[in-house]
Amino acid sequence: MITTGSKFLYGLGSATSIAAILWFIANDGGSIGVVSLAFLAVALFFMGAIASFVRDGHVLSTDTDAHASSNAAQRNVGRSWFPVGTAFSAGMVAIGLVSSPGIFKVGICLLFAMLGQWLIKNWSDRASSDVAYNEKVRAWVVHPLEIPVGGAIILAIIVLSFSRIMLSLSKESGLIVFSVMAALVLTFGSMVSVRRGANRRVIGAVAGVVLVALSGTGIAFALDGERHELVEAAAEDHFAHRACGEEAEETDEDAARSVSAKSSVAATVVLRDGRLFAEMDGWNGELTSITLQRSNPSTILFVNEDDHEHRMVVEYGKIVEDLGGGVSKDTVLEACTSLITKGGTQAVSIVIPKPSFASEEPYSITVPGVEGASIEIQVP
Amino acid sequence: MKSSRRWSNIIKPALAVSSLITVAGCAKDAPQDTWQPAGPNAKVIDDLQRPIFYIAGIVGVIVFAAVGWAIFRFRDRGQAMPEQTHGKPALEITLTVIPVLILIGVGVPTVGTIFDLAKTDDTEMTINVTGQQWWWEYDYPAVGDNAEVYGISDPIVTSGQLVIPEDTKVLLRVTSRDVIHSYWIPKLNGKKDSVPGRVHLLRMEGSEPGIYAGQCTEFCGLSHAYMRMEAVVLSKADYATWVANQLEVYSSPSADNVLAVEGEKLFLQQCARCHQVNGLLNADGSPNVAAPDQYMVSGAAPNLTNLMTRNTFAGASWDLLTPECRDDVWNATPAEFGEKYLAGVSEDCLNQKDLREWLRNAPEKKPMYADPTKLTETGGKYRGMPALGLTEDQISALVAYLLELK
Numbered sequence: 001m002i003t004t005g006s007k008f009l010y011g012l013g014s015a016t017s018i019a020a021i022l023w024f025i026a027n028d029g030g031s032i033g034v035v036s037l038a039f040l041a042v043a044l045f046f047m048g049a050i051a052s053f054v055r056d057g058h059v060l061s062t063d064t065d066a067h068a069s070s071n072a073a074q075r076n077v078g079r080s081w082f083p084v085g086t087a088f089s090a091g092m093v094a095i096g097l098v099s100s101p102g103i104f105k106v107g108i109c110l111l112f113a114m115l116g117q118w119l120i121k122n123w124s125d126r127a128s129s130d131v132a133y134n135e136k137v138r139a140w141v142v143h144p145l146e147i148p149v150g151g152a153i154i155l156a157i158i159v160l161s162f163s164r165i166m167l168s169l170s171k172e173s174g175l176i177v178f179s180v181m182a183a184l185v186l187t188f189g190s191m192v193s194v195r196r197g198a199n200r201r202v203i204g205a206v207a208g209v210v211l212v213a214l215s216g217t218g219i220a221f222a223l224d225g226e227r228h229e230l231v232e233a234a235a236e237d238h239f240a241h242r243a244c245g246e247e248a249e250e251t252d253e254d255a256a257r258s259v260s261a262k263s264s265v266a267a268t269v270v271l272r273d274g275r276l277f278a279e280m281d282g283w284n285g286e287l288t289s290i291t292l293q294r295s296n297p298s299t300i301l302f303v304n305e306d307d308h309e310h311r312m313v314v315e316y317g318k319i320v321e322d323l324g325g326g327v328s329k330d331t332v333l334e335a336c337t338s339l340i341t342k343g344g345t346q347a348v349s350i351v352i353p354k355p356s357f358a359s360e361e362p363y364s365i366t367v368p369g370v371e372g373a374s375i376e377i378q379v380p
Numbered sequence: 381m382k383s384s385r386r387w388s389n390i391i392k393p394a395l396a397v398s399s400l401i402t403v404a405g406c407a408k409d410a411p412q413d414t415w416q417p418a419g420p421n422a423k424v425i426d427d428l429q430r431p432i433f434y435i436a437g438i439v440g441v442i443v444f445a446a447v448g449w450a451i452f453r454f455r456d457r458g459q460a461m462p463e464q465t466h467g468k469p470a471l472e473i474t475l476t477v478i479p480v481l482i483l484i485g486v487g488v489p490t491v492g493t494i495f496d497l498a499k500t501d502d503t504e505m506t507i508n509v510t511g512q513q514w515w516w517e518y519d520y521p522a523v524g525d526n527a528e529v530y531g532i533s534d535p536i537v538t539s540g541q542l543v544i545p546e547d548t549k550v551l552l553r554v555t556s557r558d559v560i561h562s563y564w565i566p567k568l569n570g571k572k573d574s575v576p577g578r579v580h581l582l583r584m585e586g587s588e589p590g591i592y593a594g595q596c597t598e599f600c601g602l603s604h605a606y607m608r609m610e611a612v613v614l615s616k617a618d619y620a621t622w623v624a625n626q627l628e629v630y631s632s633p634s635a636d637n638v639l640a641v642e643g644e645k646l647f648l649q650q651c652a653r654c655h656q657v658n659g660l661l662n663a664d665g666s667p668n669v670a671a672p673d674q675y676m677v678s679g680a681a682p683n684l685t686n687l688m689t690r691n692t693f694a695g696a697s698w699d700l701l702t703p704e705c706r707d708d709v710w711n712a713t714p715a716e717f718g719e720k721y722l723a724g725v726s727e728d729c730l731n732q733k734d735l736r737e738w739l740r741n742a743p744e745k746k747p748m749y750a751d752p753t754k755l756t757e758t759g760g761k762y763r764g765m766p767a768l769g770l771t772e773d774q775i776s777a778l779v780a781y782l783l784e785l786k
Contacts, residue, residue: 264578282506282551282581283524291521291535293510295672295679296557297577353679355656358669380519380535380683 004126005056009048011119016041082118089114117142154211161218167230168221265347266290266298269312269365269375272305276365276373289376290365292352299349300365304340310367312337316352316377317359355379411593414566418592418613419585421497421569428493432486439482497570500581503551505530507542509582511554511561511574512678513600513763514607514748515695518542530619536626537656539682540696543612545619546589552582557678558763562598565611571597586613589717591691591710602747603764608696618718625722625786626686630659633784643781650768651778654681657785677761687785688725694746694765698734705729724786732779739775741767 002010020037027033089111096104124138166174188206192198225231267290268279277286292298302312314335321329337346356363356379363377410416417423505526510517520526520536527533530545542565544550554563556574563582564571572582586592596607614622633640644660648668652660656670673679687693691701691709699706705728712720734745743750748764755761770778 264575266579280553281579282500282503282553284501284503285524287523289523291508291519291523293508293517293519293555293557296510296555299577351673351679353671353673354669357658358667378522378535380521380537 003052003056004123006048006051007126008119008123009044009051011123013041013044013048015115015119016044080118080121082114082121085114086111086118157211157215157218161214164218164222167226168224170227264299265301266292268301268303270303270305271310271312271367271370271373274306274370274373276367276370276375278365278375287375289378291378291380294355294379295351295353297349297351299347301345301347302337302340303345304342306370307342308369309339309341310370311339312346312348313366313368314348314350314364314377315361315366316350316363316379317354317356317361352377352379412566412595416567418567418590419569419587421583421585422567424493424496425570428489432490435482435486497583498581499583500551502549504549505544506551506553507544509542509552509554509563509574510557510680511563511596511600511607512557512680513559514596514603514746515539515682516542516561516563516607516609517680517682531623532627534627536623537658537683537685538626538690540692541591541610541612541690542584543614543619543622544584544586545616546586546613548585548616550584552584554580554582557680559600560598561596561600561607563594563609564597565592565594565609567592568594568611573598584611586611589613589615589618589714590712591721601763602749603695606695606697606746608692610692610696612721614718614721618722621718621722622689625689630657630685632661633781637780637784639777639780640784641781643777643779644784646774646777647781650770650774651684654765656681656683656685658683658685675761677758677763681765684782684785687782688730689722689786691721691725693735694738694742697746698738699731700725700735701729702731706731725783727783730779730783735779735782736775738765739768739770739778743767 016037020034020041023033023037089107092103092107093111094107096102096107120138120141124134124141127134127137165177169177192203266280267287270277270279270286275286277288278290280287280290300312300314304310316333316335318333319331321331323329333352335348335350337348340346352363356377363379365375365377367373414422414429415426417426503525506521506524508519508521510519517537517539518541519538520532522532522535542552552563552572554572554574555578556576558576560576561574562571563574565584568584568586569582572580574580590613592611592613594609594611596604596609598604600607632644635641647655647657648660648662652668652670654670654672654675656672657668660668662668670681672681675681682693688700691699691706693700701709705725709717709720737745742748742765744767746764748762748766749758750762750764750766752766
């Protein structure tokens with residue numbers, strides 16, 4: 001007979017073997033993970049074999065009656081929802097295979113979680129004849145995983161709910177709502193911290209109610225959709241830098257020493273009343289021509305004071321790449337901000353490698369859609 | 381007897397060293413002496429540091445005298461331990477209040493001076509100063525008053541020597557291309573760090589034509605000690621001449637000067653990859669554009685247009701003038717200075733020795749991590765000029781060409 005303890009180890013060993021095979025397939029024959037998992041599986045099978053031989057240490061290996069008389073052999077496992085969960089997960093996997101990769105991935109994760117829980121539950125229920133002890137050993141094994149994963153899931157629900165609410169509320173309302181919520185959280189936390197004898201059940205209940213309310217509100221706002229301007233912007237492809245080609249996720253990703261670059265701008269470019277001008281430390285007044293040092297990371301901050309959304313485009317020459325056979329490819333060097341609403345600011349960091357006299361086209365800062373909005377960049 | 385001889389052996393050398401240090405402080409020709417201000421900003425600092433120095437000196441003398449007297453007066457002569465007391469409120473309050481008053485007396489004018497030196501709204505000229513290992517670049521933007529008042533119609537780029545008009549409130553926009561450096565011309569103003577990605581402002585004004593020396597004051601790598609700078613103050617008329625000269629269109633050496641013509645070709649092959657000479661044309665007639673961003677960690681190398689109008693090279697580490705000619709310029713009276721400086725470097729005055737050594741093997745003269753086999757960390761880029769392996773004839777041709785860059 002396979003004893004309770006050895007059954008657990010054999011189960012884990014089997015799961016690890018399957019994981020090794022999946023790893024091998026998923027990573028196109030990657031060896032390190034496979035070798036590690038295979039060794040783990042061998043170790044688990046080996047320990048399972050020892051557990052079988054010594055009958056989990058509860059009875060003598062020579063005591064053949066123990067197969068029927070030991071406590072572990074007597075007890076039935078408790079009721080469990082994990083078979084139902086496993087079936088549900090398997091269903092998700094099947095549906096995901098024919099419909100959506102997202103559902104498939106979630107199904108796979110759930111399937112492994114349910115199988116694992118089922119396995120551990122069956123093992124712990126047979127660990128001894130003491131129900132309390134069995135529950136304790138289950139907790140020892142499962143809680144180090146269950147608690148952080150559960151916390152992460154709750155955090156994800158909170159973040160997702162908050163983000164749906166933020167995207168749906170107007171900027172002004174959002175500011176008020178989240179200020180009030182932050183104040184409430186701070187107040188509640190302060191009260192709990194100063195009242196030493198606070199009932200944990202009450203606190204848990206309140207937290208649970210808040211979580212349910214928050215996720216419910218998040219679902220409601222998600223169904224209601226994003227606020228008007230975001231829907232419009234997405235529909236009109238406002239977030240793509242049409243003037244600059246594909247939008248970079250970080251406009252300053254090429255900036256060396258970006259932290260210091262952001263903390264001190266070379267120039268502030270302002271769009272006000274249809275006029276575009278620059279302000280620089282050390283220069284008085286509004287400038288329509290600025291000088292930037294060659295090969296030096298320079299951060300330019302765009303401030304949109306116009307009523308409409310605008311983006312700033314910095315053009316600083318082009319690179320001609322020789323592709324051979326008399327064919328060359330021109331890559332225009334430019335950097336753009338995203339579309340900025342009234343009162344908004346965004347910085348771009350650039351490094352201009354060539355002096356301006358080396359370029360056929362003058363280096364410039366422009367705002368597409370605003371007639372005559374241009375600032376010359378001189379690079380000596 | 382033995383004891384007094386022992387004391388004599390200690391005190392005499394100590395007195396000699398102290399006297400030497402004190403006398404060294406009296407040097408008249410120290411070019412970086414902070415006690416000899418030559419401009420209003422440095423004068424503001426000097427006006428602050430002198431009274432503070434006197435106050436600190438007096439306090440120091442009193443403290444040392446009191447401690448010395450206490451040590452001598454109460455030295456161990458086998459007497460009984462005196463009565464130990466604790467708590468003298470009046471004395472403690474007095475000894476607290478006096479330093480507080482002194483610190484307030486020092487602090488108030490210090491804060492005022494800091495604000496005075498940070499003023500920028502009266503700026504008359506703006507110059508960008510960029511530090512890199514191990515030289516300073518100056519570029520004069522052709523914008524605003526620079527263009528309208530001082531005739532800088534196109535940007536001017538120089539290195540080694542900052543040239544400014546006298547009695548003009550110049551604002552330096554100081555930054556760095558690689559690591560942190562610090563800009564300091566002691567006779568004209570205090571220090572200002574040059575930090576990558578940041579622009580720091582430093583006022584600079586000279587009251588009298590002349591050359592004022594300085595050096596980088598933030599350790600910045602192997603050749604930090606060789607990262608020097610000079611500020612040249614010219615009268616306004618001389619400054620206009622200097623600007624006009626810097627803006628003159630480049631012309632190649634005349635065909636008669638065969639060596640220089642050969643040098644120009646060599647410069648295009650060997651030097652123009654990193655060093656820009658504005659107006660220099662490639663063999664096909666297209667403008668030559670240096671690409672120091674491909675070879676240098678900082679992405680820049682000194683622009684050598686009008687090199688021979690400067691008196692120094694290699695980060696102002698060496699003079700382009702022979703010692704005699706250099707002394708003639710440095711010791712010129714303010715009235716004569718402009719003419720002598722604007723004469724630039726003639727063939728007779730050229731410091732051939734140092735320039736040739738530099739061209740022969742620059743890293744040997746100024747350490748610059750320039751070993752081509754050890755550039756993996758920098759992706760094959762140099763921090764300074766590498767040895768070019770030039771022959772003596774090639775060096776002669778290059779020197780002849782560089783002499784034409786006026």
